[in-house]
Amino acid sequence: MNIDEWRTYLVTAATxxxxxxxxxxVAEALDGGIDVVQxxxxxxxxxxxxxxxxxxxxxxxxxxxxxVVDDRIDLAAAxxxxxxxxxxxxxxxxxxxxxxxxxxIVGVSASTVAEARAAADAGADYxxxxxxxxxxxxxxxxxxxxxGTDRVAAVADAVDIPVIGIGGIDPDNAASVVxxxxxxxxxxxxxxxxxxxxxxxxxxxxxxxxx
Numbered sequence: 001m002n003i004d005e006w007r008t009y010l011v012t013a014a015t016x017x018x019x020x021x022x023x024x025x026v027a028e029a030l031d032g033g034i035d036v037v038q039x040x041x042x043x044x045x046x047x048x049x050x051x052x053x054x055x056x057x058x059x060x061x062x063x064x065x066x067x068v069v070d071d072r073i074d075l076a077a078a079x080x081x082x083x084x085x086x087x088x089x090x091x092x093x094x095x096x097x098x099x100x101x102x103x104x105i106v107g108v109s110a111s112t113v114a115e116a117r118a119a120a121d122a123g124a125d126y127x128x129x130x131x132x133x134x135x136x137x138x139x140x141x142x143x144x145x146x147x148g149t150d151r152v153a154a155v156a157d158a159v160d161i162p163v164i165g166i167g168g169i170d171p172d173n174a175a176s177v178v179x180x181x182x183x184x185x186x187x188x189x190x191x192x193x194x195x196x197x198x199x200x201x202x203x204x205x206x207x208x209x210x211x
Contacts, residue, residue: 131167
């Protein structure tokens with residue numbers, strides 16, 4: 001699957017998984033049809049993320065679904081992930097390319113048009129834009145927490161790479177994000193905290209498909 005065909009994107013969050021381990025949640029999301037998995041699991045040690053990443057690599061490879069790692073280029077290399085997702089304060093896209101290879105997937109978080117254009121010019125493969133709706137699932141500066149679908153539309157108009165909306169998204173509002181120009185949506189708690197992650201993934205996929 002090409003990046004521009006990604007519709008649903010799971011960001012793992014061990015602290016929000018209702019007592020389940022990350023592998024269990026990811027396995028259910030894969031069964032539900034998730035298109036890409038990002039290993040985040042902030043709040044756990046690097047060693048724990050490495051061990052989880054190795055197990056997720058097996059699960060995602062068997063399902064032919066890409067695995068990317070949040071922030072850590074070294075961890076992405078260590079678990080043989082397909083790529084890395086970088087924040088504005090992380091190492092540059094060029095460093096990720098040098099360390100992971102030209103074929104690696106490199107995504108970048110962007111909250112403004114200027115950040116989006118800079119990331120695209122640097123060679124990013126896709127953008128994670130948000131937080132679209134206010135969220136408490138991850139630390140987001142107040143100015144970027146709830147940028148709205150108008151910002152998604154502005155970014156999508158400004159760049160020629162896929163835009164993934166993230167932040168406060170669920171099956172009820174995903175269609176609005178796609179209608180604004182996002183090719184897909186990324187979620188944390190909408191899947192990780194759901195009573196049935198498989199059903200939650202399927203519902204999200206249906207909402208995006210309907211849009």
